[in-house]
Amino acid sequence: MTTVDRTELSVALFTTIARARAVEDALAVHIRDHGFAGYWHPGKGQEAAATGAAAALARDDYLFYQGRGVTWPLAKGMGLGPIIGDLLGKATGSTGGKGAGVPHWADASLGIMGEGASLGSVFHIAAGAALSAKMRGTSQVALADFGDGTSARGTFHETLLQASVWRLPLIYFCENNGISVSTRFEDVSPTKTIAERAAAYGVPGEVVDGHDALAVYDAVAKAVERARAGQGPTLIEATVTRVGGHWEGDAQQYRPADFLADYRDPLEIMRSRVDGDLADKIVAEARDEVAAALEEAEAAPYPDPTVILKDVFA
Amino acid sequence: MSVETVPDTAVISYDAAQGAALAEEMRRDPTVFLMGQDVAMGGFFGGGRGLVEEFGLERVRNTGITEAFMVGAAAGAAMTGMRPVVQLGFADFSLIAGDEIFQKLGKWRHMHGGQFELPAVIIMPIGPSGGAGPEHSGSMEMLPMHFPGLKAVVPSNPADAKGLLKAAIRDPNPVLYYPSKQLNFKRGPVPSDPDLVIPLGQAAIARPGTTVSVISYGCMVPRVLEAAQALSAESIDLEVIDLRTLVPLDRDTILASVTKTGRAMIVHEAPRTAGPGAEIAALIQEHCFYALEAPVARLGAVDAPIPASRFLEDLCFPSVTDIVELARRLARA
Numbered sequence: 001m002t003t004v005d006r007t008e009l010s011v012a013l014f015t016t017i018a019r020a021r022a023v024e025d026a027l028a029v030h031i032r033d034h035g036f037a038g039y040w041h042p043g044k045g046q047e048a049a050a051t052g053a054a055a056a057l058a059r060d061d062y063l064f065y066q067g068r069g070v071t072w073p074l075a076k077g078m079g080l081g082p083i084i085g086d087l088l089g090k091a092t093g094s095t096g097g098k099g100a101g102v103p104h105w106a107d108a109s110l111g112i113m114g115e116g117a118s119l120g121s122v123f124h125i126a127a128g129a130a131l132s133a134k135m136r137g138t139s140q141v142a143l144a145d146f147g148d149g150t151s152a153r154g155t156f157h158e159t160l161l162q163a164s165v166w167r168l169p170l171i172y173f174c175e176n177n178g179i180s181v182s183t184r185f186e187d188v189s190p191t192k193t194i195a196e197r198a199a200a201y202g203v204p205g206e207v208v209d210g211h212d213a214l215a216v217y218d219a220v221a222k223a224v225e226r227a228r229a230g231q232g233p234t235l236i237e238a239t240v241t242r243v244g245g246h247w248e249g250d251a252q253q254y255r256p257a258d259f260l261a262d263y264r265d266p267l268e269i270m271r272s273r274v275d276g277d278l279a280d281k282i283v284a285e286a287r288d289e290v291a292a293a294l295e296e297a298e299a300a301p302y303p304d305p306t307v308i309l310k311d312v313f314a
Numbered sequence: 315m316s317v318e319t320v321p322d323t324a325v326i327s328y329d330a331a332q333g334a335a336l337a338e339e340m341r342r343d344p345t346v347f348l349m350g351q352d353v354a355m356g357g358f359f360g361g362g363r364g365l366v367e368e369f370g371l372e373r374v375r376n377t378g379i380t381e382a383f384m385v386g387a388a389a390g391a392a393m394t395g396m397r398p399v400v401q402l403g404f405a406d407f408s409l410i411a412g413d414e415i416f417q418k419l420g421k422w423r424h425m426h427g428g429q430f431e432l433p434a435v436i437i438m439p440i441g442p443s444g445g446a447g448p449e450h451s452g453s454m455e456m457l458p459m460h461f462p463g464l465k466a467v468v469p470s471n472p473a474d475a476k477g478l479l480k481a482a483i484r485d486p487n488p489v490l491y492y493p494s495k496q497l498n499f500k501r502g503p504v505p506s507d508p509d510l511v512i513p514l515g516q517a518a519i520a521r522p523g524t525t526v527s528v529i530s531y532g533c534m535v536p537r538v539l540e541a542a543q544a545l546s547a548e549s550i551d552l553e554v555i556d557l558r559t560l561v562p563l564d565r566d567t568i569l570a571s572v573t574k575t576g577r578a579m580i581v582h583e584a585p586r587t588a589g590p591g592a593e594i595a596a597l598i599q600e601h602c603f604y605a606l607e608a609p610v611a612r613l614g615a616v617d618a619p620i621p622a623s624r625f626l627e628d629l630c631f632p633s634v635t636d637i638v639e640l641a642r643r644l645a646r647a
Contacts, residue, residue: 062394095427106426113393114426118413124383125418128390128398135347135372136395158383166375311428312462314486 043069045243048266052216062142064122080293097303120153149180169227182254198235210238333361335479350401385414419488420463443495448619453584470535477512494533515562523553541637586614608647
């Protein structure tokens with residue numbers, strides 16, 4: 001990649017993080033002032049992982065994410081209108097108002113295939129999408145995003161086993177923030193990293209600094225290349241920090257004092273690679289955009305009650 | 315559909331009829347593929363022999379003992395343009411893939427605002443099979459009646475096994491297909507027409523009658539028909555309804571029949587308590603109360619795990635004698 005490309009990429013990554021951060025900040029205020037329609041799991045501080053990973057995917061690659069923060073759909077190309085619409089449970093959301101708080105954002109045309117909220121439940125669904133791409137002869141890959149907590153699920157093991165044997169174009173992408181609700185990773189994992197487990201399945205595993213979107217991009221781009229070349233799955237573990245609580249309003253009495261010791265702000269890391277004036281402009285624009293989208297979502301109608309019985313069957 | 319009126323028929327087993335449906339649909343539609351444990355050797359049930367020779371290991375995919383994976387992967391493949399058919403060896407194993415069946419296949423479309431179709435079929439044999447034991451003899455076809463988003467099929471004869479499986483594969487929704495292990499080797503006439511499908515949601519009047527409506531499905535249908543034959547000598551004329559699918563449930567056929575006869579009983583292989591019969595009895599009571607001459611009656615399996623002992627196993631399910639006695643009592647009520 002040329003220097004110019006690298007600069008452009010940095011601007012793009014910074015823009016996504018700035019927009020995601022603006023949503024996070026605006027939502028925190030909104031929830032404080034107005035309450036909320038559902039459960040919200042803030043993603044502040046973890047924006048770089050999804051930003052870098054999504055940037056390495058093509059528009060028609062499949063994304064199955066787990067729900068913390070707003071970065072995944074934003075980074076994969078969804079507009080603020082449907083994202084915030086879903087957060088507030090409005091008809092303008094991507095689910096037509098069925099989601100709220102932990103919204104199941106989806107847009108098939110952007111490869112945003114949705115979320116499984118019984119955690120650890122998208123490994124095999126993503127593998128099925130990867131299998132489908134392979135059988136249909138496309139070059140699409142599927143990315144399964146998960147947290148350190150769900151690396152304990154049997155589905156993690158079953159799927160990596162089968163996906164490796166079948167050489168599926170699948171990327172296991174872990175956002176390891178070291179804590180699931182209140183349980184610390186080291187208390188429930190016999191291995192120091194999740195990436196090292198990949199070896200047991202004959203799959204490459206790599207740990208990357210998830211605070212740095214550019215580093216994440218590089219790792220995922222390499223995995224995408226492997227997948228498209230028919231070389232099978234890759235496991236990438238991005239180390240990130242959960243700056244806030246598990247949910248908005250979580251008092252976090254369980255949180256150890258040293259928990260934020262390794263935290264470096266992903267926004268600042270990317271800002272250091274972007275021209276200062278441009279960076280200021282991007283941040284200001286993001287804030288304005290988000291404020292406008294939030295205002296629009298607040299004014300938007302709630303869904304018609306008939307949506308409850310719609311879409312049970314095709 | 316009447317099998318007798320179709321000129322081109324062959325007499326084959328229930329199990330082979332499923333295999334024929336799979337082969338025909340795989341030939342017709344390149345997005346149809348089969349996945350499961352031991353499917354390459356034909357599977358334990360379901361007549362899959364010969365499929366791997368014709369379609370290769372790409373479309374007849376052997377998996378490990380990974381029920382959650384098979385069904386979860388089917389969900390992902392279905393929502394991205396394929397039509398997977400998963401063979402779970404026994405319906406009991408559907409509980410191992412419970413999250414994948416009930417929360418993913420059944421809910422994904424709805425919870426994502428109707429953006430995806432999930433045309434997947436999960437084949438999972440139900441009932442006893444001569445000593446399969448408590449963890450391999452489950453009849454859990456009532457579950458999709460309670461969990462929205464899933465269709466459910468229970469064929470009672472070879473022709474239906476084929477026509478319903480073809481309809482299930484062509485349906486844009488997830489369909490749970492429950493063949494009965496007891497019927498596996500039962501033979502019957504099956505139409506050869508590769509486009510003959512039996513629409514989901516249409517019950518069959520397996521035997522028209524006037525005295526008592528007997529609502530049944532799956533392996534109990536032959537027993538009910540045998541009971542009807544025995545009772546005809548006593549001028550008790552059973553109308554036998556074969557539901558064929560539990561979701562969608564053909565309410566119109568049930569209610570019209572009970573309105574006509576004024577007497578209803580439901581016979582199934584699933585445990586009696588909270589089985590499909592409980593729902594159907596409530597439905598009849600709600601809609602046909604003033605037509606009823608007697609309380610709605612139910613027969614089902616005992617509320618106990620099914621023992622592996624063959625001697626005890628058979629005692630757990632409604633027999634022809636049980637059906638005759640209950641129908642006689644209803645007819646005289």
